[in-house]
Amino acid sequence: MKMERSPAxxxxxxxxxxxxxxxxxxxxxxxxxxxxxxxxxxxxxxxRYHPEHITRIAMIVQGKEAGFGxxxxxxxxxxxxxxxxxxxxxxxxxxxERRIAEAQAAKVMVEHILDCPIADFTHCREFxxxxxxxxxxxxxxxxxxxxxxxxxxxxxxxx
Amino acid sequence: MKMERSPAxxxxxxxxxxxxxxxxxxxxxxxxxxxxxxxxxxxxxxxRYHPEHITRIAMIVQGKEAGFGxxxxxxxxxxxxxxxxxxxxxxxxxxxERRIAEAQAAKVMVEHILDCPIADFTHCREFxxxxxxxxxxxxxxxxxxxxxxxxxxxxxxxx
DNA sequence: CTACAAGTTGACGTTAACATGAAGTCAAGA
DNA sequence: TCTTGACTTCATGTTAACGTCAACTTGTAG
Numbered sequence: 001m002k003m004e005r006s007p008a009x010x011x012x013x014x015x016x017x018x019x020x021x022x023x024x025x026x027x028x029x030x031x032x033x034x035x036x037x038x039x040x041x042x043x044x045x046x047x048r049y050h051p052e053h054i055t056r057i058a059m060i061v062q063g064k065e066a067g068f069g070x071x072x073x074x075x076x077x078x079x080x081x082x083x084x085x086x087x088x089x090x091x092x093x094x095x096x097e098r099r100i101a102e103a104q105a106a107k108v109m110v111e112h113i114l115d116c117p118i119a120d121f122t123h124c125r126e127f128x129x130x131x132x133x134x135x136x137x138x139x140x141x142x143x144x145x146x147x148x149x150x151x152x153x154x155x156x157x158x159x
Numbered sequence: 160m161k162m163e164r165s166p167a168x169x170x171x172x173x174x175x176x177x178x179x180x181x182x183x184x185x186x187x188x189x190x191x192x193x194x195x196x197x198x199x200x201x202x203x204x205x206x207r208y209h210p211e212h213i214t215r216i217a218m219i220v221q222g223k224e225a226g227f228g229x230x231x232x233x234x235x236x237x238x239x240x241x242x243x244x245x246x247x248x249x250x251x252x253x254x255x256e257r258r259i260a261e262a263q264a265a266k267v268m269v270e271h272i273l274d275c276p277i278a279d280f281t282h283c284r285e286f287x288x289x290x291x292x293x294x295x296x297x298x299x300x301x302x303x304x305x306x307x308x309x310x311x312x313x314x315x316x317x318x
Numbered sequence: 319c320t321a322c323a324a325g326t327t328g329a330c331g332t333t334a335a336c337a338t339g340a341a342g343t344c345a346a347g348a
Numbered sequence: 349t350c351t352t353g354a355c356t357t358c359a360t361g362t363t364a365a366c367g368t369c370a371a372c373t374t375g376t377a378g
Binding site: 052055059062063065066067068076085086089090092093096097099100102103104105106107109110111113114121128 | 214218221222224225226227235244245248249251252255256258259261262263264265266268269270272273280282286287
């Protein structure tokens, strides 16, 4: 066995850091490339990470699992001051609540499919009632200036 | 004004269907290309949609908002029989609950950032406690056969 | 009849977030 | 010293889900 432990007492190599989260090293390098993480120093060109990087990576992993993009996470994590961060986080907090609500709405739909006795559930009146609240969102309001709005993939309009 | 209503009584053009959901027509064509939707018929080459397509599109929109991919949605919607569909939907139901749980965990994290009085919240002990439960997930268990598992983007392992 | 809006296909471009491969450097055990 | 494994940079490939563009046909208002 070779390279069992990091040389310096409390410094991690990229491989060790990645192993902590079951990530590939190239993923961490990618995150570095987009400005999400930065190694504390280089030893012979090799990246060295400190314990605070573990927290950082944990936050990124968590954030990603919640559906945030790398750019969004960078914004939050690199906010220069309390005020800025609070504003950003509040925005994202709202987005999170929306996401949860949406997932729960989908869960209701899915649960009805599980319970619906009708063979082709698309003919189930109750199911259609659940689902049709989604339709007709912008049909009459479209002022003909905005060609289309995608609606999916929140984008920037609501964040 | 031109082309106010569809010719046949209860048939929609692709433009009308798209407008119902604020989608672009090319999105619906794309969904058709990947087998998610199929027009009822063609009238001189033009796609015609029936009311059941509205339900279908609504389900797709809903499913997408919950984070499902087009391929997953196709699986559910095209399940040949009740049993198959139930199995698929139960799988996705579990995935949904996981997703909700993850989003709520992220919300806890984000809410702590909002409440934490410490300037650099990454130094907050309580925050680190919340976040570090995420770390060290596979470090000692990795059997060295699986190079890495991505962990992010559920993929297929858990579905 | 003419314009024009809406529809058609097909090809190619975009964005996010990696994945993969090549070619070379470095550190340590046998 | 030789080998091996972890690391380096740089470049290119991949997947999902569209977006964009061009060149053409169709249907209806005026």
